Amino acid sequence: MNNKLPGRGPLSRRSFLAGAGGAAALVTAAGCGDSTPMTALPTNPGTTAITDADILNFALNLEYLEAEFYLRAVTGSGLSDADAGSGAGAVTGGTQVVFKTPAIQQYAQEIANDELAHVRFLRKALGSSAVSRPAIDLSNSFNAAAMAAGIGAAFNPFADENSFIVGAFTFEDVGVTAYHGAAGLLSSKTYLAAAAGILATEAYHAGEIRTLLTELGAPYLTYANQISALRAAAGGGAETMLSGTTIVAADSNSISYDRTTDQVLHIVYLSAASGVVSKGGFFPNGLNGTIKATAS
Numbered sequence: 656m657n658n659k660l661p662g663r664g665p666l667s668r669r670s671f672l673a674g675a676g677g678a679a680a681l682v683t684a685a686g687c688g689d690s691t692p693m694t695a696l697p698t699n700p701g702t703t704a705i706t707d708a709d710i711l712n713f714a715l716n717l718e719y720l721e722a723e724f725y726l727r728a729v730t731g732s733g734l735s736d737a738d739a740g741s742g743a744g745a746v747t748g749g750t751q752v753v754f755k756t757p758a759i760q761q762y763a764q765e766i767a768n769d770e771l772a773h774v775r776f777l778r779k780a781l782g783s784s785a786v787s788r789p790a791i792d793l794s795n796s797f798n799a800a801a802m803a804a805g806i807g808a809a810f811n812p813f814a815d816e817n818s819f820i821v822g823a824f825t826f827e828d829v830g831v832t833a834y835h836g837a838a839g840l841l842s843s844k845t846y847l848a849a850a851a852g853i854l855a856t857e858a859y860h861a862g863e864i865r866t867l868l869t870e871l872g873a874p875y876l877t878y879a880n881q882i883s884a885l886r887a888a889a890g891g892g893a894e895t896m897l898s899g900t901t902i903v904a905a906d907s908n909s910i911s912y913d914r915t916t917d918q919v920l921h922i923v924y925l926s927a928a929s930g931v932v933s934k935g936g937f938f939p940n941g942l943n944g945t946i947k948a949t950a951s
Contacts, residue, residue: 705945707843712786712944713916715777717833719788720923720937721826722774725767727793728752728812728819729760738774740787744940748794750813759816762863766823786943796937797822799925804881817875820867824879827861828904829886829922832893835913858911865902889928890918917949924949 723733727749736743754760778785793812801810812822834854841847868879880896887894893912895904905911914922921928925936926949933948934941941947 705840707841707846708781708784709945710837710840711777711781711846712784713942713946714833714837715774715781715786716789716938716942716944716947717830717919717923718770718773718777720791721830722767722770723749723788723791724793724812724822724826725763725770728822729763729767734771734774734788738771738778740778740785743788744790746788746791746793747939748792748797748813752813752816752819754816754819756816759820759867762867763819763823766860789938789943790940792937792939795939796925797825799936800825800882800885803925804878804885806878806881810878817871820864820871821875821878821882823864824868825882827857827864828883828894829890829914829919830857831861831904832890832912832914833919835911836915836919838913840916854911861904862902865897865904869897869899869902886922889926890914890922891928893918916946917951920947920949 719734719739722738723746727733727746728751731751733739733746733749734743752763754763797812798809801807810818810821812818812825831854834850834857837850838847838854841850865879868876876897883894883896891914893904893914895901903909918928920926920942921932923937924932924934924941926932929951931949931951
């Protein structure tokens with residue numbers, strides 16, 4: 656795969672390290688300097704306690720999902736074998752989008768560039784502890800989400816640029832809530848500081864997609880709010896409906912929402928808010944690593 660996307664320079668690893676309580680946990684690198692090298696995390700010492708490495712692997716799973724979504728939309732190809740890891744799961748669905756609006760194509764290229772860099776950086780930071788890409792479904796999952804949200808029996812986010820924006824919305828807001836939820840899980844101040852910077856960048860991405868949706872109007876704005884309602888039901892609320900005058904997703908104190916790992920898993924597995932679940936939706940065989948099944 657050619658990892659130099661149109662309109663951008665060669666893909667580079669931007670300094671980034673994040674924990675995730677969250678999903679599509681978009682791990683965006685801006686806000687962290689490039690000059691400070693990161694050392695590989697030690698392997699899990701065998702304790703049952705959740706470690707920073709476990710949290711970062713949770714984030715890596717979600718980065719795999721987003722990287723595959725954006726790379727396939729922009730280039731028609733997903734992660735290379737080297738970037739996916741040994742014994743990586745298969746990816747179902749995802750084709751290159753025919754963009755008609757140059758600016759939207761540039762936005763998509765920028766995010767795809769970021770997501771590939773995030774995967775590479777996390778894998779390097781985790782070293783031998785890094786999990787490989789799990790099986791990912793970018794076809795049946797969107798159809799199931801569309802049905803559950805009341806959009807219809809099928810939805811293809813790669814059909815055109817407007818559908819792509821709706822598809823991106825499925826992930827973006829979850830990433831913001833994920834990083835907020837991760838703040839209390841990380842023990843390293845270094846990783847916590849990085850996660851705070853990443854949270855800010857993820858909010859920029861989410862705001863970009865939310866703004867585009869309000870400009871698109873019906874039916875795409877309606878679709879987005881139907882997806883938002885579905886996420887709220889599965890992931891403990893944490894949603895603000897979009898309108899022509901409401902873009903920012905935040906609580907009554909204007910603080911970004913947060914989600915637990917359980918809530919994020921219920922969303923990406925497209926499962927009900929209650930009950931133990933370990934796979935489904937975008938991850939038909941579940942995530943790889945320690946954090947992969949809900950507790951309730």
